[in-house]
Every structure is written in C-alpha cells, then in structure tokens.
Amino acid sequence: MSEPGALRTRLELLGREVAKFGAVGAAGLLVNMAVFNLLRHTTDLPVVRASLLATFVAILFNYVGFRYWTYRERDKTGRTRELSLFLLFSAAGAVIETGVLYLATYGFGWNTPVQSNVFKIVGIGIATLFRFWSYRTWVFKALPAKEAVLSAERFLEQRRPSEQQVGPDPVRN
Numbered sequence: 069m070s071e072p073g074a075l076r077t078r079l080e081l082l083g084r085e086v087a088k089f090g091a092v093g094a095a096g097l098l099v100n101m102a103v104f105n106l107l108r109h110t111t112d113l114p115v116v117r118a119s120l121l122a123t124f125v126a127i128l129f130n131y132v133g134f135r136y137w138t139y140r141e142r143d144k145t146g147r148t149r150e151l152s153l154f155l156l157f158s159a160a161g162a163v164i165e166t167g168v169l170y171l172a173t174y175g176f177g178w179n180t181p182v183q184s185n186v187f188k189i190v191g192i193g194i195a196t197l198f199r200f201w202s203y204r205t206w207v208f209k210a211l212p213a214k215e216a217v218l219s220a221e222r223f224l225e226q227r228r229p230s231e232q233q234v235g236p237d238p239v240r241n
Contacts, residue, residue, distance in 0.1 A: 092133035
C-alpha cells in the first residue's frame, strides 16, 4: 500500500473509531444526565454526590458499549487488566468531571438546576478528552501489527464496490 494510501486508511479508521466512541459517549451522556437529574430532583443528595453516582452508572453503561462495539476488534486477552484500567481511568475522568461541578457549585455558588447541568456537561466534555486518550492508549490496546493490517484490509474490502455494484465503463464500451 502506498504511503498516502496507508495514511488515508489510518485516518479513516481513526475517524470510525472517533465516531463510535462518540456514539457510545453520547448515549452515556444521556444516561449520566438522566440519572443526575433524577437523583437531583427526587432525593436530598448534594449535587456533587448525585453527579458521582450518575457518572458511575454511565461508566458501567459505557464499558459495555466500548468493549462490545467501539473496540470489539481490539485485544480481548486480559479482561481483568482491561476492566481494572478502565475503572481506574474512568475514576480519573470522574474526578475531572466532578471537579468542574464542585468548583462551580462550591467555589462560585452556581447551584441552580440549569447551572449544575451546564457545568456537569462542561466537566464531561473535558473528561471525555482524557478518557478517549487513555482508553485507546492503555485500556483497549491495539492489535499486533499483523492483525491490525488484516483488520485494515477487511475495512478496505467492505468499502470497495463489488463488480455487481459497478456498471460497465461508458468510456471503454
């Protein structure tokens, strides 16, 4: 494969990974916000505790989505290690996410329901960047080079039109 072709393939694969990560993350965001608002409006839990509980529910939801959809072709050996690292980096992301909400709530006194939701989303956005990097770098490890090439070739085969899909060449006929 030529160097520009290889780069293009790598960028396309990264684009697909980012899209899948984003789709799972968006669903996790909905779970996180729904649980957060449910806890915030139906219990007497403080804002930060409600946020932490909602975040951990979303973390469990996201693990299933990442393992079985986004990163399903990645190395599946060492699930204990994978889950331990996932929980460790997810907890670090939860600290980032909750830290933003904590600072807004207790540092600046911004505690209305709208303000809490806005700063929770800001915290999630910052934590998402950290999580994407850590999950793809440490948790869902890439396949060895030989298997990665085979995966890229399968990806390219799926994108190539078959002879049945491509009509006769009008220039040659």
